[in-house]
Amino acid sequence: MTSVAASHQAASTNYVGESVPRREDFRFLTGTGTFSEDIKLAGMLHASLVRSTLAHADILTIETEAARAQPGVVAVFTAADFGDDEMGTIPTDWTLPIMDGIPDRYPLARNAVKYVGEPVAVVIAETRAQADDATHFVDVDYVERPVVVDTEAAAHEGAPLVHDRYERNTSYLWHLGTGDWEAVAAAADHVIDLRLVNQRVHASSLEARVSLADFQIGTGTLTLYLGTQNVHVVRRNLSIAIGIPENRIRVVTPAVGGAFGSKLCLYPEDVIVSAVSRRLRRPVRWAESRAEHFTGTSGGRDHVEYVSLAADKQGKIQALKVTTYANLGAYVSGMGAGIPVVSGMMFPGVYDIAVADVDIHGVFTNTSTTETYRGAGRPEAAYLIERAVDELAAKTGIDRIELRRRNFIQPDQFPYANATGMTYDSGDYEKALDKALEMIGWDELLAEHEAARSRGRIVGLGLSVYTEFCGFGDSHQLQLVGFDRATWEQSVITVTRTGSVIVQVGIDAAGQGHETSIAQIVATELGVAIDDVEVLQGDTDIVHFGTGTFNSRSMSSAGTSAALAARKIMAKANRLAAHLLDVDVKDLVHANGVFSAGSRQLSFEEVAVEAWRGVDLPDGMEPTLKEIAVFDPPAFTSPFGVHIAAVEIDPDTGAITIDRYVAVDDCGNLVNPKLANGQIHGGVAQGIGQALYESLAWDEDGQPMATSFMQYAVPRAHQLPRLETGHTITPSPVNPLGVKGVGESGAIGSQPAVVNAVMDAVRRRGVENLDMPLTPAKVWSELKEAAK
């Protein structure tokens, strides 16, 4: 059997490593994508929430009669209208084994409210406007209780309690580390101490959250449409909260306008619309306002950290001590409790430090919950160690580049287990550092800065060298710390009769371009044109199992499982092609979609047809080309990199300008360099946002100070520098693609680089410390204070 058609398919199908244009772009750039709020169902009702206006109060009564009488109002519900079996507490995905459980978090507050914005009642009406109007007629009678907002204050004995069931606000104290800090520090030549605040920031996605529930009484099934990073975790947790079994829940996530970790958990509103749809037997949609997004959707970071380093005369870091107070918010959300702990595991950063003594306090306050946000623990860690290392350099007088080189973990030390329990898969920090220094022209810039300073200008140069962890691997280790999500990812590949390829993956994109990058991997493995590969995600009825998009795991886990499923397809296709060409498999050649044995050839499509027909198969082979592969990563991957910023401060105003910004990131092998670069750009923008502009804060009464983009400063294009990016490539040894992950790196390397640059500028004028965001007023007043 031989084919003429096959000879036409000789074009290269090696797509991995190419900057293939993102196939999602057309619909996103032309406004033809379907987002959750674009879905309209017949008979759909609209939900609007009455939210707590107080940060801490007991609820005496909730008067809903007047609201019920408003035009278009169908129903008004409070917690009292639902039993635990209909609207139960919201489960988390990560409860540390040392925690005394978690406080009950009912979707609608029962008896008490714990933060401003907590849902208290829900108004259901025929239109959104009617629902919004009627919420103003719900009257809640509260008795105010003492409020605690500051994390450190909340951790102190005698602070007002957020939850009556606990004797203190500290939910857990987790210790990490090895060795005797006290002894090492006592004998050390240098000890530095710093107090750092890693403020609360908010992902502020372009698309806020939307949740549309559709309960069908005929089948007893519930469909929930929402923008989420993981439809399967939503399905599981929703099942627990409302008592409908998982096999009668379908969760669909259409296009998502940004997530960044803020759309990973099940939220109260998701449960509320589901329970109400079931009660009213009509579809119910809730669409978040921007103000609700700032007050109700989880933010990230919010750590107060005390860090000390002990070093010898040569600047060799001998020991690290950290005490962290991490703000959990009023409840435990999704993965919120675990983030501070894994942050602690990254405190040693890229340095070979033998002794570590780390205490992490997870603390409740009367603020909204904290959760995963781009980097989730690693930005805090990188900021902490990189600020501390610069401080050590300043104290010892050792050049900060040289100091870093003296302490780097060396390439031959990998896999490297650090002193706080994390294992890094691979790294070569010198290589990335040398490249970044060369790109920015470090020595020339230093000289330029010296000259500028002599003319009275305030300029600075700063760097960060970071490593992080991605790809959530080693399920054994993670389950020991109470992680209650899977670590594996699955892919299913089906080849149709006409040779088109359907890939189902358990990840859910929020703009990353998975439909392109996964297709690149599969097309390369199968040797078919990328246009013949379609990637499906984000619907539990299409993809039955999955773990979702977070921790920059989509390439290392889903990419790998897709490659492994494709390899299974190819193994079968090879056997079938050999059978059809009547040769031994080992004598068959497969290249760019063509199977050949000597002059005889078969196209991939022709093999697909035979697999589908199933009449001429080798003994024992089942018809069809359809395979599943599940990949459970044996370990984390460890991307790393070096970011350098050059800044200038306006002495009149304290305003900071970033003149140059270089980012060299090593995320292992690159599947799509353009998309990887896009991830770096976005991450750096968010990191600079935290360094210079953003702060999600509450006043002492627990009232939010940022409820719109009029107060909350996400950087605009004109507030960002041109980014000069580069990569080194150190393949990961823990997955067959050698990829590490790139989604969060930019947000990890950037804050310390920028703040270190500013500190470099102001330290020589006597400023000892600055906390983010580095607002002009703060910089100006510190400079003024130091000049006194």
Add this chain to the structure above:
Amino acid sequence: MIPSAFAYAAPRTLDDALSILAANEDDSKVMAGGQSLIPLLKLRLASPALVIDISRLDDLREIEETSRGFKIGALVTHEQLISDGAITRAWPIVKDAGEDLADPLVRNRGTYGGSLAHADPAGDWPAVALATDVVVHVRSLRGAREIPINDFFTYLFTADIADDEILTHVEVPEPAPGTVSAYVKIDHPASGYAVAAAAVSLVIDPHGTCRAARVALTGVGTTPLRSVGAERELEGGVIDDDAVRRAIEHAADGIDVTGDTYAPVDYRTHLIGVVTGRAIRRALDRRL
């Protein structure tokens, strides 16, 4: 982010608009470009029973050159103003402020007259209007009235316009010979509004003596206002480095400066001097 329900009227003549306004003066809002009012409605910071949309009053859409200067109709957009060669040649300060005002979408819809009537204490046009010494014209069924800009801004978001009056146009005078002007703003990173901004207009005679100085500030108090201290230091002498230094030093004299978390009082007070100095220098750089 949905306004509470309101009635809507879109009259086609000024007389109709004035009649509707007179009949509903207790609980209505006049809307021109809507770029300030609509966000307030959506945030429910304003909940009028009636919105009177005057955007169909085509007579108010023009910039006219008159013997005394320019007559700017109430519906002239920011973009229209900064694209007008005659006015920006006469008053470069208009281009300074207008090009830095919000974004192209807002500039294409928002109006100069609406900005003045809105009387935002951090608005750009109010400061420019003070520096250029405009006269605001309003009308009601009771008749027409003109208000010198110095008397126009009375409190936070409050101007001297009665509930039954509509701002019809603004007269911008032809600058006196030797006039130079400039606007310098330090904006809030989130809102883009002025944390502090200075609008400066100076009349310099051929000998270099400053015959008149108008220094207006925005973003710093309960209304846009004049810096009496800076003007006093500039008027009557040659503006050398020392005069600029004195103007900076006295720019905030007598002003009850607003403080907030982004810009505490001491910092904003300092910024008043910074923007005043920069605006003076920028204006002086424009001397022929």
